[in-house]
Amino acid sequence: MSKVFIAFQLNEETRPIIEAVLADNPHAVAVDSPAMVKIDAEGELVIKRESIEALIGRSFDLQELQINLITISGHLDEDDDEFRLSWPK
Numbered sequence: 109m110s111k112v113f114i115a116f117q118l119n120e121e122t123r124p125i126i127e128a129v130l131a132d133n134p135h136a137v138a139v140d141s142p143a144m145v146k147i148d149a150e151g152e153l154v155i156k157r158e159s160i161e162a163l164i165g166r167s168f169d170l171q172e173l174q175i176n177l178i179t180i181s182g183h184l185d186e187d188d189d190e191f192r193l194s195w196p197k
Contacts, residue, residue, distance in 0.1 A: 112153050112182030112193040115146040122176045124163035125155070132159050144178060153182070155191040 114129070116122040118140070126145050130136055136149040147153065160168045170191050182193035 110195045111148050111150055112180075112195065113146055113148045114153060114155075114180045114193060115144055115178040116173075117176040117178060118143050118145050119176065125160055125173065125176075128159035128163050129153070129155050132156050149193075152192065152194040154193075157189050
């Protein structure tokens with residue numbers, strides 16, 4: 109399997125997003141760098157709107173991820189509820 113990843117700017121807005129991603133993807137690993145967090149995962153990484161909303165206490169549009177997104181690696185499949193990175197088999 110190949111790894112996928114997503115990297116976010118590290119700030120107050122992204123801390124709950126990162127927390128939600130790691131909770132929903134126990135196989136994922138966060139790599140901290142100055143002002144950035146890269147989340148690596150083998151095979152697939154799923155970001156769930158519902159999980160982020162539970163942590164921030166308000167509605168969240170997954171398009172808001174773009175504000176603090178630095179880069180991604182993997183095939184992106186997204187809808188209103190999930191942002192999924194994977195590599196085609």
